[in-house]
Amino acid sequence: DTAVSQTPKYLVTQMGNDKSIKCEQNLGHDTMYWYKQDSKKFLKIMFSYNNKELIINETVPNRFSPKSPDKAHLNLHINSLELGDSAVYFCASGDNTEAFFGQGTRLTVV
Amino acid sequence: QKEVEQDPGPLSVPEGAIVSLNCTYSNSAFQYFMWYRQYSRKGPELLMYTYSSGNKEDGRFTAQVDKSSKYISLFIRDSQPSDSATYLCAMEKTSGSRLTFGEGTQLTVNP
Numbered sequence: 001d002t003a004v005s006q007t008p009k010y011l012v013t014q015m016g017n018d019k020s021i022k023c024e025q026n027l028g029h030d031t032m033y034w035y036k037q038d039s040k041k042f043l044k045i046m047f048s049y050n051n052k053e054l055i056i057n058e059t060v061p062n063r064f065s066p067k068s069p070d071k072a073h074l075n076l077h078i079n080s081l082e083l084g085d086s087a088v089y090f091c092a093s094g095d096n097t098e099a100f101f102g103q104g105t106r107l108t109v110v
Numbered sequence: 111q112k113e114v115e116q117d118p119g120p121l122s123v124p125e126g127a128i129v130s131l132n133c134t135y136s137n138s139a140f141q142y143f144m145w146y147r148q149y150s151r152k153g154p155e156l157l158m159y160t161y162s163s164g165n166k167e168d169g170r171f172t173a174q175v176d177k178s179s180k181y182i183s184l185f186i187r188d189s190q191p192s193d194s195a196t197y198l199c200a201m202e203k204t205s206g207s208r209l210t211f212g213e214g215t216q217l218t219v220n221p
Contacts (some may be wrong), residue, residue: 042155042156090209100211101209101211
């Protein structure tokens with residue numbers, strides 16, 4: 001069983017479109033995260049949710065909006081996609097000491 | 111079988127010790143290898159990024175990749191209490207593709 005799963009794995013879309021990336025975890029964790037990996041492989045946190053409530057919201061454009069229907073799911077919606085949004089996005093879930101990562105979603109905006 | 115195996119530990123060493131952290135993998139398509147360090151309640155930070163086989167050194171850290179054995183290592187020399195964290199290996203098949211993470215090894219360096 002995959003602990004943290006993201007869909008889709010790859011996403012190619014045109015500028016201006018609105019898209020969503022879904023994330024689900026079956027680990028029973030209360031906290032879930034979205035990270036963006038930059039071109040140098042650094043992971044930058046975007047959002048953190050604890051038990052469906054937003055607890056971290058780093059400086060990201062408001063075109064990015066996380067939605068957590070329940071504590072096992074944290075979806076990332078992106079409106080009006082721009083070329084610079086192309087990156088790999090990682091979902092994670094965790095407890096106080098560690099986080100488990102999904103395999104990432106490769107988003108390419110053309 | 112998981113694609114990437116990493117001993118979760120915990121690993122406890124005295125200050126000044128040499129630490130060896132390891133991951134094995136089963137998919138020979140992996141070509142890019144990374145080590146991340148994650149402090150408690152913090153996001154992971156990239157420590158090392160290597161391509162293919164060989165060694166890469168950065169200060170007290172040395173990353174080693176042996177593709178023939180499908181085995182990667184991170185060595186920490188003169189370990190410090192501030193090195194206490196969880197260390198995650200990660201790898202990808204092509205640059206910019208999706209990563210596969212190990213489970214992470216929890217390291218404690220005792221003063």
